[in-house]
Amino acid sequence: MKKNLFSMASAELAARILAFVLTIVIARNFGASAFGELSVAQIIGTYISILVVFGLNTIGIRELAKNEFAESIVTNIHKIKLAFFLVTNVISVVIYLMASYDPHTKLLVLLYIFSSSLLAVMDLSWVFNGFSMMKYTSLVRIFQQFLFVLLAAALLYFTPLGVLALPISLAISALVTGVYAIYLLKRSKLISSMNFKEMFNFTRFSLDEIKLFTNSGKIFLSAILVQVYTSSGALIVSHYHSAAVVGLYNANLKITILLVAIPSIIVTVLFPLLSGANDGRRKELFNSSLKTMCVIALPISIGGVITSYHLIGLLYGAEYLGASASFKILIIGIFFSFINYVLGYLLISHNSEKMFLRMVIISSVVNMSLNFLLIPRFGIIAASATSVLAELIITIGYSYKIHRLQFFSIEIGWVGRMAFVSLLFAALVMTFNYFTPIIVTLAMSCISYALLVYFFRLMPFIARPKKVLQANAL
Template identity: 25%
Template sequence: MTTVQSIAKNSLFLLSGQIISIVFGFFYFIYMARYLGAEDLGILSFALSFTIIIGLLGDLGLSSLMTREVSRNQSLAPKYLGNVLFIKVFLAIVTFGVVVIVINVLDYSEHTIKIVYIITVSNLLANFTQIFNSIFQAFERLEYLSLGIILNSALMLIGISFAVEQNFDLIYFAFVYLAVNAIVLVYSLFTCLIKFAVPNLKIDWTFWKQTILESMPFWLNSVFVIIYFKIDMVMLSTMDGDTVVGWYAASYRLIDALGFIPAVLMSTMYPVFSKFHISSKDSLEFAFRKSFKILTITAIPIGIGTTLLAERIIVLIYGVEYTPSVIALQILIWASVLSFINYTPATYLTSTDKQRMLMVFTSLGATFNIILNFILIPLFSYNGAAIATVSTELIVGILMFHKIHRIQNLFALLSDVILKSLVAGAVMGIFILIFKDYTLILLIIFSAILYFIALYFVNGFEKEDINLFNQVLGR
């Protein structure tokens, strides 16, 4: 199997899992949002965001480092598994203790605190699952990762549906998250033990020190990224209340759902980039350029289409109660577009041992985001938080591309791909405006077809793109 076919196979497995997950997630989140209402959804969204931020203490970047190092030398899998498991047990205890202290200092209601405790344990279990997912990714066997994703979403759909049908209150919805993550952890553990490697449970203190020091840039990068994507929920909760968080979360959920597209491709490309960095600089540059092109030409029509159809999308999915979410969605969708574009350079930097540079960029982004939120939330509420998110993605993207441009000449690539995508997107946008009152699903389908036809006519596809497609098909 060629490298291109291997990438395509892994991408297909992960894409299939993510699509199924998105479909299931689409239904259970809508079902839950309509049942809970904006206020309870706001409480749950706050708990999820708060525990994700504090929960970063439970990983320290170890999972990303495992993926990179084991992909380069698979014989290291047992050693990494055993030592990282021990480290994460210690980190889980510390994390829960920090959550208890911080949430009580913030003086939330007893009900909210209970929700936070349950979601914290749920996220800690997910942290352990990530250890085994890193092994699946490093071995480039993403079908097992995909099955875990499908299992998670299917169980969530069942659990949420049962809770709604039984008229349970919010705390039971939190327990659904906990139960599902426990089951997925068991699946991932046994799959890893049977198919890949058994952890070497001998503690190596020297290895601990070396691994933690090396993983810290990965961790700090994740901290800063999570801060500028999740801190707005926490700040909105303290400054504007739970209902506003619920409106904002409704839009944000749709943006999160779109994130599976770049995540699928770059999860596949991360170990490939890491190996090419050692074996072939030319192959690495080629893979970078094609990954960037695929994500950019995918992102721009999503941004244009969502901006024009936001009101219809929100009302269709959530109902008129969530109409205040429309403007937030129109703003946040461009954070998603920039995230698509930024995914490739971020993966490039981590896979080529430049994670410290990425950490600097994301730290600047996190600082910028917090400052903007303090300024814009009092002025524009949740729409201000959305503006801060878009602005942060733009700043971090500029910093990353400026750095990589010193290694590769990217300006020609950037201008060519983005310009042609915008021209094709403008054609699609005019079509949407003319036929905006037609059936939404059909309008989206025909708009997407028109976009790619227009992209073809402006020479958005090169001969080597066609050749790659043929390789994927085995021709």
């Protein structure tokens, strides 16, 4: 697990950092208004990509982890995804021809729909994840992101395409990466062959394909609803406020997207292990991962709240300082988001998708209702607050279900140490933030927290060696 976690962490963080650096360059050079228009197009593209995937990747990982028939699963899943890709893009072209919006905006949205859905179809990393071969996932991920950033930088510098260079680069990188992933699959011999003829046979769908489709429905609906409460705020803000205001909110969202790479990496490695484990082992993995998430998430939320003004100024410049107030609120939700990753994937691994879906529906309805009610008056402050509330609702619901399943193993001593370290860390960050520049504050805060975590033995893998030595001595 540690080897897989290192492979995933290094590749995913490198990929996210590359994308984030490109985001900062675009935000600084094109301004908040253009950045806002770009964010709306990206969000629409994300909705379409979720539709194309339709929760099939998660179901596929679970089935492959159970040692099911790999070739048929891969073929069936990609056949369904290809069908969704064709349908969504045809509908998008029709809407593009009928819509009366600005031609540049329409083209940007259409290109993002095509490129995002193509990336969803060409994504084969879930196959490697299902076999716990994270080194191949890492190769594919870093290859795609590096190629995308390289192409985008070249097109932005050498052509007059402007922000249109981004979806064009995404489409090219998706296609090339898909071919590379197929090569890795054949080289690794995880699957003996891929039935491309059957993939493009849309005249008939087998019972296995229909079963995959129906089983993935709940995951798809959950993914769409999660996207609703994370990004609907930006869409509603774009309706009631200027593109510049959307750009400010999008600047905050890009930071949170970078940060959630951390729980995403952990659960990507954890999910196949949870799916294939018995209840005892599953409980152990879950509680260790939950502690890890708390240790990582709390300093991010605490430090983000305290340093928000200087951090936004450092990353985006003075034009985006108006985003700092909403960022203080949004960064609090990072803690609940980290926790929800572990809670949610435990429920899925335990075949409790109904509870997973129920809580996402409730939080999405609350989020959307409050967004329409509050955003017209309070803008991005309301959008941030409703996102945090949605995450909190999900945390409460998931925790209740997991408590009933008797998976929680609460250690009062660990909770007390974690609370004390959090308070001490907050005091240190406030001191650093008052007396030192932001870069020095961030560096000293990270070093201080790492020492506190080690001294108080908060991480599971730090606390374990002593117990192991005692057991060996007996």
